[in-house]
Amino acid sequence: MRRQLTLTARLTLLYTLVSLAVLLGLGLFVLRVTDAHFVELDEELLRDKSRLIVQIVADSRSADELARHLDHLLSSHQGLHAELHAGDRIVYDRDALGLAQAVRRLKGAVPPFEWTQAGRTFRALVIPLEPTAALGGSQPLVLTLALDIHHHQHFMQALTRSLAVYLAVAALASGLLGWWSARRGLAPLREMKARAQRVTARQLEHRMPVQDVPVELADLAQGLNTMLDRLQRDIERLSQFSGDLAHELRTPISNLLTQTQVALAQPRDVQAYRDILASNAEELQRLARMVSDMLFLAQADHGLALPRPERIVLAEEVRALFDFYEALAEDKGLRLVADGACEVMGDRLMVRRAISNLLSNALRHAWPGTTVRVTLQARATEHVLTVRNEGPDIEAQDLPRLFDRFFRVDRSRRHGHSEGTGLGLAITQAVMRSHGGYASAWSGQGHTEMSLHFPRVQPPRDALT
Known part of the structure; x- marks a missing residue:
C-alpha cells in the first residue's frame, strides 16, 4: 500500500508550491515590465533620431552631403542603422542590411518592428519624409531606422538567469521555512497525540490541552475532552453495572444452590421436594425476568426501534x-x-x-x-x-x-x-x-x-x- 504524506509534509509542499507560484509570477512580471521598458526606450530613441534625420534631409543640398551627415550621426550611436529610399531607389544605405525589405516581410506587425537576422535582433521604425529636389524631386522619401538591441537582450538573459537562481534559492528557503512553520504549528497536535496515547481504560484522567493550542484546534481539543468525559462516565457506569449485576445474580444463584444442597443432604418426603422445587422456580423466574430485562436494555443501547x-x-x-x-x-x-x-x-x-x-x-x-x-x-x-x-x-x-x-x-x-x-x-x-x-x-x-x-x-x- 502506498504510504501517504504526513500533514507536515503536505503543508510544506503546499507552502513551497504557493511560494514558487508567487515568485514565478513576480519574476515573469519583472521580465515583462523590463522588456516593455526597453521597447519604450528604443522607440523613444528611434523617434528622436528620426526627427534629427528629417532635419538633415531637409537641410542637405546633395546626396553626398546627406551621406556625410548621416554617417556622422550613425557613427556617434553604436548599433543604429538607417536606410533612405525614394520610391524604389536607394538614396542612403551605409550598412546594406536590407532593413526596408525585412520590414516589408513583417506583414501586419505593429511598430516598432522587431526581427532577427544573421544572429542579430533589430527594432525599427518606418517614417515617411517630404520629397526634396536635391534627393529625387517629387518622389516620396521613406526612412527605415533600426536599432541593434543585442545589449538589451544580453541584459534580459542575465536578468533571467539571476531570477532563475533566485527563484530556486527562494523555493528552497520557502520549503525549509514552510517545514519549520508547519512543524511548529502542528506541535499542539503532536502533544494531543501523545496525551491520547497515554489514555487507557485504567488512565482516563488525561485531557487534551485547550488553553495552549491555537483557536482552530481548541474546538477539536474540547470535543476530544468531551468524548473522554463521556467514555470515563460510561466506563465507570459499566464497572459499577458489572458489580451490581454480579451482586444481583449472586443472590438467586446462591439461594438455588443452598436449597438444592439442603435437599440432597438427606432423604425427604414428596411434599418437601415440591416446596423446594417451588422455591427454586420462584428464583428461576426472577433470574429469567432479570435476563429478559437485560436483553431489552441491551437492545436499547444498540438502537431500539419501535415495533408497532x-x-x-x-x-x-x-x-x-x-x-x-x-x-x-x-x-x-x-x-x-x-x-x-x-x-x-x-x-x-x-x-x-x-x-x-x-x-x-x-x-x-x-x-x-x-x-x-x-x-x-x-x-x-x-x-x-x-x-x-x-x-x-x-x-x-x-x-x-x-x-x-x-x-x-x-x-x-x-x-x-x-x-x-x-x-x-x-x-x-x-x-x-x-x-x-x-x-x-x-x-x-x-x-x-x-x-x-x-x-x-x-x-x-x-x-x-
Whole structure:
C-alpha cells in the first residue's frame, strides 16, 4: 500500500508550491515590465533620431552631403542603422542590411518592428519624409531606422538567469521555512497525540490541552475532552453495572444452590421436594425476568426501534393499569386518581410497560391511606404523564441516578422484601428514549413525582435511542 504524506509534509509542499507560484509570477512580471521598458526606450530613441534625420534631409543640398551627415550621426550611436529610399531607389544605405525589405516581410506587425537576422535582433521604425529636389524631386522619401538591441537582450538573459537562481534559492528557503512553520504549528497536535496515547481504560484522567493550542484546534481539543468525559462516565457506569449485576445474580444463584444442597443432604418426603422445587422456580423466574430485562436494555443501547407505532390514548392505558393495580392499592389503603388527557404515537406495549413501572414504583413507596395521582398534560412542545405519590423523599444526589440500572436509594424507601430487579426505571428511560422523549423525577416535601415526556413531533419508525 502506498504510504501517504504526513500533514507536515503536505503543508510544506503546499507552502513551497504557493511560494514558487508567487515568485514565478513576480519574476515573469519583472521580465515583462523590463522588456516593455526597453521597447519604450528604443522607440523613444528611434523617434528622436528620426526627427534629427528629417532635419538633415531637409537641410542637405546633395546626396553626398546627406551621406556625410548621416554617417556622422550613425557613427556617434553604436548599433543604429538607417536606410533612405525614394520610391524604389536607394538614396542612403551605409550598412546594406536590407532593413526596408525585412520590414516589408513583417506583414501586419505593429511598430516598432522587431526581427532577427544573421544572429542579430533589430527594432525599427518606418517614417515617411517630404520629397526634396536635391534627393529625387517629387518622389516620396521613406526612412527605415533600426536599432541593434543585442545589449538589451544580453541584459534580459542575465536578468533571467539571476531570477532563475533566485527563484530556486527562494523555493528552497520557502520549503525549509514552510517545514519549520508547519512543524511548529502542528506541535499542539503532536502533544494531543501523545496525551491520547497515554489514555487507557485504567488512565482516563488525561485531557487534551485547550488553553495552549491555537483557536482552530481548541474546538477539536474540547470535543476530544468531551468524548473522554463521556467514555470515563460510561466506563465507570459499566464497572459499577458489572458489580451490581454480579451482586444481583449472586443472590438467586446462591439461594438455588443452598436449597438444592439442603435437599440432597438427606432423604425427604414428596411434599418437601415440591416446596423446594417451588422455591427454586420462584428464583428461576426472577433470574429469567432479570435476563429478559437485560436483553431489552441491551437492545436499547444498540438502537431500539419501535415495533408497532400507533396512536395511543394515554388516559385509556392509565385506566387499564388502574384495573390491574386496584387490588394492590386496596391492600395498602391507597386511592388511584387520574386526570387530564392526551394522545401520543408509539408502541402500545412499550408505553404501557413504562407507565406500569412508574405506577408499581409509586404504589410500593407510597404511605398507606394516601393518593397516587396520574396527571396527563398536553404542552406546547410535549405531552407529559406524571405519577405523583406521597412517601419518603428521595435525596437530591440520588435523583440523577434514579434511572440507572440496578440503582436503589437508601433502605428507608424499601418496605419489606422487594421482588424487583432494580431495572424497572432503567427500562422506562430506555422506552422513552426510543420514543424520542425522556423520563424525569422530582422529590420533596413528602411528595415524589416521576414523569414521562413525549415529544409532540414523533420520531420516525426506526428512531434510535
